[in-house]
Amino acid sequence: MNMSKRELKRILYVEDEIDIQTVAKLALETIGGFTVEVCDTGRKALAVVPKFKPDLILLDVMMPDMDGPTTFNALRSQPASADIPVIFMTAKAQQNEITEYKRIGAIDVIPKPFDPMTLAQIVCDIWTHHGNQT
């Protein structure tokens, strides 16, 4: 699939912390102009994906119940979300961790805390870069 041909419009953000959800939604919607949906658990994300049909999923690593990698695997195993690119969001962005997430299939990792003023740009850059690679 050639991502650069596709425009990034719809983003699903999976994050259990409501304050961060609010900031991210604000940043991605008002600055980036994206349509954003947020979920606070991996389980809800799995249910939302078929209806919302996101172009991209931002996935928090540390969540209660289902953590980021578990959610990622579950997303990959259901047809509706198997091909949607995923970016991990993590506070412990150490190199070995980043490598590991990329190895299991994430297109990139964004360290937390993110700067709300530049988050949309970072997401765009990753999207473009990823599109050019594949």
Added chain:
Amino acid sequence: MATRPENIREQLTALRQEYIRRLPERLGEIEAEWADLLREDWDAEKLRIMHRHAHSLVGSGATFGFPPVSDSARLVEQTLKELSEKPRPTDHTIENKLESLLMELRKAVIQASRELPPLLLDEDTYNDKPPSPTGKARMVYLVEDDENQAEDMALQLQHFGYEVRIFTTLKTLREALKATAPDAIIMDILMPDGDGLSALAEISRDIAPNVPTLVVSILRDFELRLRAVRAGTKAYLQKPVDIGELVDKLDHLTGVKQADPYRVLIIDDSSVMTEYYALILRHAGMLTRTCHDATQVMGALEDFNVDLILTDVYMSGCDGFELAAVLRQQDAYMSVPIVFLSTETDLDKQLMALGTGADEFLTKPITPHQLVSAVTSRAQRARLLRELMLHDSLTGLLNHTTVKERLVKELAQALRRRVPVSLAMIDIDHFKSINDRFGHLAGDRVIKSLAHLLQQRLRQSDVIGRYGGEEFMTLLYDTTGQQAKVLMDKLRDDFAELRHQASEKLFRATFSCGIAAVSGKIKASDLTDLADRALYQAKHKGRNQVVLVNS
């Protein structure tokens, strides 16, 4: 990219402030969970919940730019994880470690809260607006679809001098607003015929931009609070509504001269705890003073006009019980409420505390909301009682004895702070003939309207008292004689403009005023004599004028 950066910056700032505002509550939650764990059975599920709450502060603290909050919450989180991996340890090493980590977290939260602009504190300035017609009730539109709740709230607000009109739909509200604007709108945002917040946004934009709006709701989610802020509302109160809080907000928003904020002295060995409680109470609009050594309490009480004392029970030097007993032996503090805060759950000990003169026993940890409401209700009642003792029943101003006492205190304070003060004695001209010609009721109304005018136009820091029958005394703090003269002359002009009613007739009244300005040490009685002499001169020179003398 869609929006102007200034706009999103504003929104982010609003979010950040809302976040800081809620931080103490979230910390309180974590502390309560910890206390619960220590007291009750060690429970893996409880540990897990506490871990999650700590974790959420790690992420959000960093996102909102408070690395110390995030970092200290991370240490708490890690220690909790350690604890959850094995059965409860028999020694207390890890538990003690966690206690001190929580202390660090508390410090970080206090630090973060310093960034918050002060809430709802009156600017202490002279009010130059002409007074509203004397005695007119302020009108509030109450928008609430549950008629029982609405009736109940209306009834309570009426006790506080508000006239209330109830609307059960947004449609009828809009129509009424087009006819007359009230002094404030209170709205339950869950309305059957539309979204309350959108309606409020529209009202404050197009229909009645100057009318303050307050939201009451059973919902407590952040998104709604944010929307409420964006809709221009001035307050968001959680249901069931604390009527005292609502009235305070209304008084503030409708420009009623508010009573001084409550003054609370907090005594605790631990400076972090005193700071933490002080922070919570200050955010609720109170003034606080802290004291870390119970034996120093007399010094801390000096010139503070304390409304309530909040004290820990177990302290080195002097415990809370002894402290209460010492205070109760002094006339000045006999009626000040003393509230104990302690981890003590032993009922006998609590009863003993009440026996020594404590008014209430609160068990730690306490949520910010509980603390604020316990302190408010106690302080409110104590004030009310004091009000009855210290105030003149006709005007509500300080009575003769009290105003004289206050004069002594204020002079001492002014001297210490090296600020000028002016004492003004005001006497209504020809008052006897007003009584004779129009009757005592009319005379009383003249006295009340002058009292009202003084209250509206002078500052909260000024002392205003009814000194005698038709004589008033005001002490203007940090005001030079010349400033006082200009102010009093303006008041004199405005007072002379007022029309008073006596059955069928309308009449006017004037006053004379003597001011004594002081910028050094002077005895209160000498200052009063000076002002009296200036007043006499004003009368002698033909009344309806202000005479200034310097000490």
